[in-house]
Amino acid sequence: MAGLLDTVNQRTQLVGQNRLELLMFRLNGRQRFGINVFKVKEVLQCPHLTILPKLNSVVRGVAHIRGKTISVIDLSLATGGRPIEDLSKAFIIISEYNRSIQGFLVGGVERIININWEAILPPPKGTGKFSYLTAVTEVDNELVEILDVEKILHEVAPVKTDVSAEILASATEIDKKAIEKVILVVDDSSVARNQIKKAVSDLGFKIVLAKDGRDGLNQLRKMALDAPISDLVALMISDIEMPVMDGYTLTAEVRNDPKLSDLYVILHTSLSGVFNQAMVEKVGANDFIAKFNPDELAGAVLKALKAADPS
Template identity: 50%
Template sequence: MSELMSSIDQRTQLVGENRLELLLFKLGTRHTFALNVFKVREVITVPFMNQIPGAHKNLKGVTNYRGASIPIIDLRAAIGIKLTSDNYEPENVIITEYNRSVQGFLIGKVMHIINTSWSDIQPPPTVAGKNNYLTAITDIQINDSSELVEIIDVEKVLAEIVEYDTSISDDVLDTEISAHLNGKKILVVDDSATAHWQIRETLSQLGLEIIAVNDGLKALNLLRKWADEGKTVTDEIVMMFTDAEMPEMDGYRLTAEVRNDPRMSDLFIALNTSLSGSFNEAMVKKVGCNRFISKFQPDLLVEVVQQRMREILNT
């Protein structure tokens, strides 16, 4: 397993090229599921877990991982797949980092890693059941046949286990500036419905209206539509928050496209992503984002919006 994940550092160069690599695995069904490799720290065999009395039903326990206690979540149960056979036993744990936290997910068989393009990643169909926990889907070729791969919305899984507080600290809120934000609009680009909810619940407290789209290409088309209609993009929205990883077009490519269009090149863009670390800071500078924010930090969201409003008022 270590050989499978050993080259993750080299794989990070794909981010920003509108490409990604997916770790494929099974959950005891015929379906194939996936997570973005860039969010995976390691894949290990199922470790010893200490039980937590009164914990969420999908939290199977905690284990010691590199000197720290991390929660282990039953991914199959968390996305609503009912156990139809007594023969299924989790084989591995995917150690991931999301929203500045580390956790493990119980899974079945690990298959392999595929290299693909965000342009080949599509939003999931709007149907009930486990698809509520999918952030995207894609087709891959396995043994000369096409197979559907379902990419899991980990942020939604975590949001149902960890309660997120969207309140704003009193010492962060600038009532004078927030008065100018009332009724203004912000564009939020993210493929996670949970992320949309978090930002809307936070920034609506300032009277802001949220325009939400779920991929970079839709956002770019919307901005171009305004520009084609003769509208000034910065009059339509105060700023844009964008995720890094999305179907059709990632946030890095979106930012680069905006910067290359003189009709919208001065739009304030904040990268708001569950990915963390110095890599994103470097990518922000490379593509021209104004800020980088690791999810989910309501006070920091508010600080960024208020600072942008101060800049607008001072021009």
């Protein structure tokens, strides 16, 4: 296991090619799950866990790793399953999401696979709003489930979504014509979409939602049939990691389409720890912010509007 992630930092060239690498793992039983290697900092045999009072019921304890105290979330418990029992054989996936580092307790870790985002599909219809799946794919003729980690973390430790009074005060200067336009929010996580929607709606904008890059691109092209896109859409806020089409590829497609190329694009992602600034510049995004801070997001929106109308 020690060498499993030795080359993670060299894998960033996959970003922008609509490809990703999944670290496959199991919880209890045979079902396989996957997490993007780009979000994984380290994989460890489960260390000693310290139990603290008043922890969330899905937090099995805290681990002291490399001078830091990290909460360890039992992914099986968090998704409605039974707890992972034999900790001596379990592993912790150390990951960074939304500016915080946490450990995910799993039953076993398998291998890393290289796959195209087009092979990552939305969850089957009928899974319902209480599902913890954000996507699925197939490996070795078996279904691999990709969990909505942002939803899990939101249930463990909800984040603030209200924009501060100070930012709202500065938003009163937004041009009325800009407010009449919509903001397109593209994210595969329903929790993330709603967080962004709440923050941006506080500024007075109407929001159009898309569940992945392909959906977002199709909506933009449909809108551009009726009028110049700049007359209809103030800007686009897009996640990077999404099934079917990732945010980098979406941005590149927007820049290569004459009817969409002037659209202001903000990339908004939980990949804060390993973010590749050069890649953002390569695909032509205007701005990048790490998830999730409502004031920073609102500030980026106001910055975009000022860039469009410097007067």
